[in-house]
Amino acid sequence: MAPDRLDGAKFRAFCTVPKLTQLPAIPYKIDMPVDPNTNYTNSALRVGDVDPYPQRLVGEFIGTVVANPAVNDEYRHIVLKVHAHALQAYAGQMFHLLCPSPDGAEVWMRRPMSVYRVDKAKGQIEFLYKAEGRGTRGMALLKPGDDFNIAGPLGHGFTLEPSWRHIVVLGRGVGLATLAPLSQLAAEHKVGVAAILSARNAGVVMSRDLFEGLGAKTVTVLDSDGSSAVENVEKILEGLIAENQADAFFTCGSNRLLKLMQRLGKKHNIPGQVAMEQIMVCGFGACYVCVRTFEVDGKRVLRRVCREGPVFNMQEAVGW
């Protein structure tokens, strides 16, 4: 019932909202200010941190950007100073990168990327990438001194059989960045490398100097002059096989080139490995987002790129 007249104590009594329950006194402090969440990634390891879980195979690391220059019209090369544990990465393994935003909106998932180079002496790890999607465009904005959160190393990389004396690597575009550390591994084991580098034009050929610096023989094939056509690459591969330069095949970055190497591998009984990518979420084999199809003994199976890969038996890959 409303008061007759809006005056004095009667009105105030009407307006007072009664307490519903008498609460007990609170036995602890609840009036503390909310902390800015500075510890959001405090379990990630920075350079020199003592690892509270040293038996880990994979770490979450906060690296410091040393350099992040453009290497040509499309590709950039980022160098990070990282915790010693991250330097255990080997050829073909990946890190899961927490890329900064290129546009102010959130980048929700990490981006998997294979390692380009590990420099143990300097405590650095390097990635070669094309600033194309939102994650890599955000990465392109990183400046020397910035933090960059990476998790890894993830997955199974390339393997070299002791009996192999000469291997052939065939990569296209940014796939060559994945194959580059393989040629480093091969050089360390005195295995000869013939590298066929495929690209759209001469301006975007990746890593030729790196391959040649490691003693690899390189052949560049381009879309711009037609030399990257499958028939021509097939001729080059047949030539290498005839010269006994092909104990094993390795490829990354092109479905067409994968199919070609599968066909020639089957014909000449040459084993092979392919590095594959897929949209990835957890990186630990838990979520089953990053699966691809493989054919094993006539049966189709799914395998996780993060766990069983990213390097797979070339003959079992169905492609994409």
Next chain:
Amino acid sequence: MVDLSVNIGAITLQNPVQPASGAFSWEYNDVIDLNRLGALVAKTICREPRLGNPTPRMAETEAGIIQSIGLPGKGIDYFIAHIVPEYAKFTPPLVVSVSSESIEDFAALAEELSVPDVDVIEANISCPTRNSTGGNFAMHETYTRDCITAMRAKTRKPLWVKLSPNAGDIVSIARAAEDAGADALVIANTFLSLKIRTDNFRPALGNKFGGLVSPALKPIVLRMVYQVAKQVKIPIIGIGGVTKAEDVVEYMLAGATAVGIGYAGFRNPTALITIIDDLEAWCDARGIRKVTELIGAVRDQDMETDTLAAASAGV
């Protein structure tokens, strides 16, 4: 120092932080010490081996990710023979999530999973991309009651029931699960969602629909936990958008006894450990001796109300 342990029925968790089913496997041992977690929660298993849904299985949106995995797995026999022993290497209790398309099979699976190394059975009756009559029983009160009653009859293991945020009235479904014998409620599964690509006019996910996983879910699921906690007596595990220790506190204040974490562990593989450490520090800074003091401690009874606004509403 604060005592972080909580009880969920007969099960004691050393702290209220556990992974969410589907976002975790024993393989996370590669990066974090699993013995520090409140519980281990296995990916949902089904009776038969399943390949899962077509790819892509994940797409980013403006506010989180949507995913549709399709419950891939090698089936219950393989799970009991090969996966349970992997989890048994660690000390926290093992929660096994299970799904099926029929109530009879849900009950049979509960019976078969009642083996020594399984500590809790979580009935995933809320897989968002399943049909409400074919396994997504948490969309309806009656199906929920029937399914949990049937499972309860076949197992003496603690039975947790994972509810759907896509149901209209989650409170009555929660009460049906409690009446049917659930030991705890897990609130909630993912939100049924869709993304369409404007570059090719196609759905972004191979399965078309997916579940939204995002910190944006926290206020919505928190509201559900709060509403359900007022109406049931059994403990609640809150899942949705927890990315930091304060989020755990928020869920506990709303009435949850523990929380499950999915997305944060994708973004930062070490996030669960960070959150446990930060929760301990948060409680210690405030002189909280037992984390259980936070459960349902939201101060919703003595809110400071603007008296003039109340007056104008009433006059």
